[in-house]
Amino acid sequence: MTNSDAPAPAEPQRRAPAGAAVLRSDVTEAIRKAVFEELAAVGFARMSIEGIARRAGVGKTAVYRRWKSKLSLVLDLVSAFAAQGLPVPHTGSLYGDIRALLAVASLALRHPVASQVIPDLLVESVRHPEIADAIKKALLDGQKGVAAVVVREAVERGELSEGADPDRALDLIVGPLYWRLVVVRGDLPKGYLDDLATSAVAALKATG
Template structure:
């Protein structure tokens, strides 16, 4: 029988090298789904690894084998939403690339779970420097990672000047849609909003 890290829930499967700990993907996915449900139902502060494991139908060990802590688990799940299916768009123009980014980000921010988890984690971050740091890292690697690629491509094409005000450029790209979707919590974007936002943002970046 193979060595399998998922314990009692595991049925024997294909032969794997002796001693290798196989993390079953279906168990991982069940845990991820349970995290969403727990977050939406009790919120980050009251959520426990035990509750997640129970909801996923696995043992607590199955959770701890994959993630060190509740924080790491949640950040992993949140960052998976943030960058879900998002390679750098390559439309050939800054405005076109931003438009694609905004379409994807807008859908992600409107995800009913994301729109509840993100403010929860922001509130935690205000009281807990570890969470603040982890959130920053996740935001930078997710949302801002794509924005950095878009900016680099625009600089290569000569649409914007390279390197000046990098942090400001990222804030200009990420801030407005976040403000509208998460802060104002506008239930619906005005008609033509994303196209106009891409046009205006591209204008701002060229003015930097």
């Protein structure tokens, strides 16, 4: 048998680099869930990696493999929330679009975890510019994009005049709801969202 006929030597199996860890997705999700619960329970200032790990049922190492600090963990969660975005309604009318946005926003703001986490992070954003930037993207930038679509389509249908301001639309749509649910923490009377949508439409038509 010539050298050319000799079977090629078997290639050695490749091993994962020493120290490399496979990050299990179920553990990652358990940690993320624990962060929201810990934020709601004790707030950002008192939240600790130890508390998060204990609530998630994992060791601290599992948390530190994924995030270097509680700040980076919270920023990651806020950014993930921003990436989901709000659905853009296409109901065929300005009132229908605004009413649909109010329905989604009210559900989010009434969630027991969100109602605790959002105000706390807004307070912390004064001391942590990174949190302020992340919240801006999560709570403002995405919603501004949705409001811009709603206003543009209303202009195309002739419901609003050219030059209608999406920023003002967002203030009129979400501002009163946020004040009622997050600041005042009051209940929503029956028909409140319908009345708020009607008022927002009237105000937008009067101003643009």
